[in-house]
Each structure stands twice: as C-alpha cells, then as structure tokens.
Amino acid sequence: MNKKVVVENNLTPFIDFLKDSGYDVYTLHQNKNLDKINSNEYSAVIVSGIDVLSTNGTTYENPQIPVIEAKGRTPEEIYELLESRYNNIK
Numbered sequence: 001m002n003k004k005v006v007v008e009n010n011l012t013p014f015i016d017f018l019k020d021s022g023y024d025v026y027t028l029h030q031n032k033n034l035d036k037i038n039s040n041e042y043s044a045v046i047v048s049g050i051d052v053l054s055t056n057g058t059t060y061e062n063p064q065i066p067v068i069e070a071k072g073r074t075p076e077e078i079y080e081l082l083e084s085r086y087n088n089i090k
Contacts, residue, residue: 005082006045008070014046017075023082043082044068 004024007015015025028045044066070078 003082004042006042008047011046011048011070014070014075014078017079018082021079040065046070046078 003022004026005018006026006028007018009015009027009029015027019025026042028047042065046068047070049071050067050069068078068081073081
C-alpha cells in the first residue's frame with residue numbers, strides 16, 4: 001500500500017523523515033490548498049498547530065481524515081502514530 005500524508009510546508013523535519021520512511025508527502029501551504037485535498041487516500045493531515053487551520057470557507061467533509069498536531073512531537077513520534085493508528089484502519 002502506498003502511504004500518503006499531507007504535511008504543513010514549514011514542518012521540514014517531518015516532511016523529510018516521513019519521505020525517508022516511505023511516505024508520499026503532499027505539502028500543505030498553511031491552509032491555502034486544503035480544499036484541494038479531496039481524496040480519502042491520505043492517512044492524515046499534519047500541521048504545526050491546530051490554530052493554523054482557518055475555518056473561513058473551509059469544510060472538513062472532504063476528506064474526512066485525522067488532523068494531527070505536530071507541536072511538542074518529534075518526527076519519529078508522528079511516524080509511530082501513523083503506523084500504529086491510521087495505517088491499520090485501511
């Protein structure tokens with residue numbers, strides 16, 4: 001299975017670690033391209049903090065995937081979370 005996640009563009013260590021770990025990473029530029037994520041093929045959206053997501057004009061109906069806050073976590077912790085929780089769902 002091809003593992004795909006969306007990661008906020010300023011989380012370079014997370015992007016690099018997840019790519020090196022076999023994930024296909026789609027870069028989120030703040031939330032400007034959040035509406036383009038319209039597929040359930042992604043395991044999660046990883047952001048620096050939940051407060052970076054503006055809800056003006058944004059719906060979270062498509063896709064219905066988890067949003068993970070990276071604040072206070074290492075790239076390794078995010079990887080383990082993805083591997084243990086979200087990839088076992090599919």
